[in-house]
Amino acid sequence: MSNKITRLVGARGRKTINQNSNDYGGWSKQVAAAENVSFVDLNAIVAAKYDLMGYDKVKAQYFLIDHTHTTPAGAAVNADSVVDGLKALPSDPLANYLVP
Numbered sequence: 001m002s003n004k005i006t007r008l009v010g011a012r013g014r015k016t017i018n019q020n021s022n023d024y025g026g027w028s029k030q031v032a033a034a035e036n037v038s039f040v041d042l043n044a045i046v047a048a049k050y051d052l053m054g055y056d057k058v059k060a061q062y063f064l065i066d067h068t069h070t071t072p073a074g075a076a077v078n079a080d081s082v083v084d085g086l087k088a089l090p091s092d093p094l095a096n097y098l099v100p
Contacts, residue, residue: 002040002085003028005078006047008059008067038093040085046078 003025025043032039050058062074070078086094 001028001032001035001037002042002082004043005070005081006043006050008050008055008063038089038091040082040089042078042081042085045081045085049077049081 006025025041029039029041050062053061062070062077064071083098086092087098
């Protein structure tokens with residue numbers, strides 16, 4: 001199971017990378033724990049990558065339309081993050097199918 005990717009928030013002069021840990025991001029993690037299923041914290045993985053780049057660079061390269069929908073380059077970061085998350089699972093369910 002996975003949560004959704006992070007969004008970029010720039011309301012009222014604040015520039016933040018929203019990790020959604022108090023709503024959808026956190027709820028997904030709670031459901032995965034309650035159901036005892038593997039969980040990929042996609043939200044945290046993507047947010048960590050964005051944090052390294054900084055808000056302004058992320059906005060300029062990945063969020064040209066709004067704070068939710070990314071450019072193709074942003075989609076590639078998100079797809080890579082899914083693979084990173086799957087590889088990090090203890091069971092690594094796709095080990096035979098992903099390039100190391």
